[in-house]
Amino acid sequence: MNIFWFLPTHGDGRYLGTTHQARAVDHHYLKQIAQAADELGYGGVLIPTGRSCEDSWTVASSLIPVTRRLKFLVALRPSTISPTVSARVAATLDRLSEGRLLVNVVAGGDPVDLEADGTWLSHDERYEAADEFLTIWRDLLSGKEVNFDGKHYQVKGAKQLFPPVQKPHPPLYFGGSSDAAHDLAAKHVELYLTWGEPPAEVEKKIADVRARAAKQGREVKFGVRLHVIARDTNEEAWKAADELIKYVDEETVAQAQKAFARMDSEGQKRMTALHGGNRERLEISPNLWAGVGLVRGGAGTALVGDGETIARRLKEYADLGVETFVLSGYPHLEEAYRFAELVFPHVGIQRHTAAPESANLVSPFGEVVGNHHLPQAQPQVSAS
Numbered sequence: 001m002n003i004f005w006f007l008p009t010h011g012d013g014r015y016l017g018t019t020h021q022a023r024a025v026d027h028h029y030l031k032q033i034a035q036a037a038d039e040l041g042y043g044g045v046l047i048p049t050g051r052s053c054e055d056s057w058t059v060a061s062s063l064i065p066v067t068r069r070l071k072f073l074v075a076l077r078p079s080t081i082s083p084t085v086s087a088r089v090a091a092t093l094d095r096l097s098e099g100r101l102l103v104n105v106v107a108g109g110d111p112v113d114l115e116a117d118g119t120w121l122s123h124d125e126r127y128e129a130a131d132e133f134l135t136i137w138r139d140l141l142s143g144k145e146v147n148f149d150g151k152h153y154q155v156k157g158a159k160q161l162f163p164p165v166q167k168p169h170p171p172l173y174f175g176g177s178s179d180a181a182h183d184l185a186a187k188h189v190e191l192y193l194t195w196g197e198p199p200a201e202v203e204k205k206i207a208d209v210r211a212r213a214a215k216q217g218r219e220v221k222f223g224v225r226l227h228v229i230a231r232d233t234n235e236e237a238w239k240a241a242d243e244l245i246k247y248v249d250e251e252t253v254a255q256a257q258k259a260f261a262r263m264d265s266e267g268q269k270r271m272t273a274l275h276g277g278n279r280e281r282l283e284i285s286p287n288l289w290a291g292v293g294l295v296r297g298g299a300g301t302a303l304v305g306d307g308e309t310i311a312r313r314l315k316e317y318a319d320l321g322v323e324t325f326v327l328s329g330y331p332h333l334e335e336a337y338r339f340a341e342l343v344f345p346h347v348g349i350q351r352h353t354a355a356p357e358s359a360n361l362v363s364p365f366g367e368v369v370g371n372h373h374l375p376q377a378q379p380q381v382s383a384s
Contacts, residue, residue: 109265
């Protein structure tokens with residue numbers, strides 16, 4: 001099981017839909033999250049894209065020298081950059097990071113957002129363009145000279161002089177729920193990433209993408225993008241879920257849902273349909289809570305529970321063929337630690353350490369008791 005975390009380049013805090021206890025997301029804070037994820041044993045971090053976010057590629061490049069193992073799943077919008085320039089950027093980041101780049105292709109689901117960046121393509125045209133883009137991009141990074149004359153892109157004599165570390169190219173991740181998206185995934189990407197729908201729906205998506213990939217003579221891996229609310233007990237976790245949206249009023253929900261309704265993303269439509277803006281039916285599957293999607297676009301569901309319960313739910317997805325989970329929690333720094341401490345022991349993920357295994361380490365042990373004694377290995381609860 002490969003577990004990634006998330007860099008909240010669009011903002012962070014303890015509560016959704018409010019400025020109350022919100023925090024600024026500057027480089028120091030992003031560095032804290034990335035270094036925590038690196039040390040705790042997360043495989044990588046997702047860096048999102050869009051006009052509400054800091055630039056994903058700049059953020060990733062700034063965090064290379066302050067991390068050691070962490071991979072960067074960097075969001076790429078094909079419509080905002082040429083495929084040849086994008087290939088050079090990807091090769092450079094892969095080389096400078098010594099092979100730690102992963103690329104998350106985002107065709108885009110918000111026409112208003114895309115138009116602001118100069119993209120005036122329809123939903124299906126965006127996938128046509130992304131198909132051409134990735135054909136050029138993959139061939140360039142594989143070392144081929146590319147001459148391409150398509151509907152959306154034309155290049156002549158294109159070459160990538162500095163190859164990436166990963167062969168034939170940094171792995172491509174991609175998510176989308178429409179037929180056009182599934183076709184694109186089947187043809188081009190290494191890992192198809194779905195938002196956290198109930199397992200039965202995820203199973204259908206996996207089967208469809210797998211079948212389409214087989215027709216292309218390819219195999220695709222699978223991942224799920226989810227939020228998580230992990231606590232010591234299930235009761236505490238559900239209380240924390242309620243707390244997360246305690247400042248979200250009906251006007252804020254209506255405003256968010258209006259924005260989501262204008263989008264032509266099939267995935268966003270599916271996320272919205274899980275709750276319909278109704279607070280009374282947010283647990284849509286055992287321990288799967290749709291409250292985040294009341295005000296947040298994109299991934300709108302969270303697994304809620306104690307460490308063992310969440311691990312069990314993750315394994316249910318894994319049994320369907322999911323091997324990678326891209327997770328997040330509010331606020332992202334504290335929740336990176338909390339999730340690792342509560343869930344990692346149940347899924348076999350070990351914390352990274354810079355010291356050799358043979359070193360005489362006694363930490364982590366908590367605070368020394370009475371200046372003389374190490375605390376008990378297992379917490380003891382007083383009966384009084």
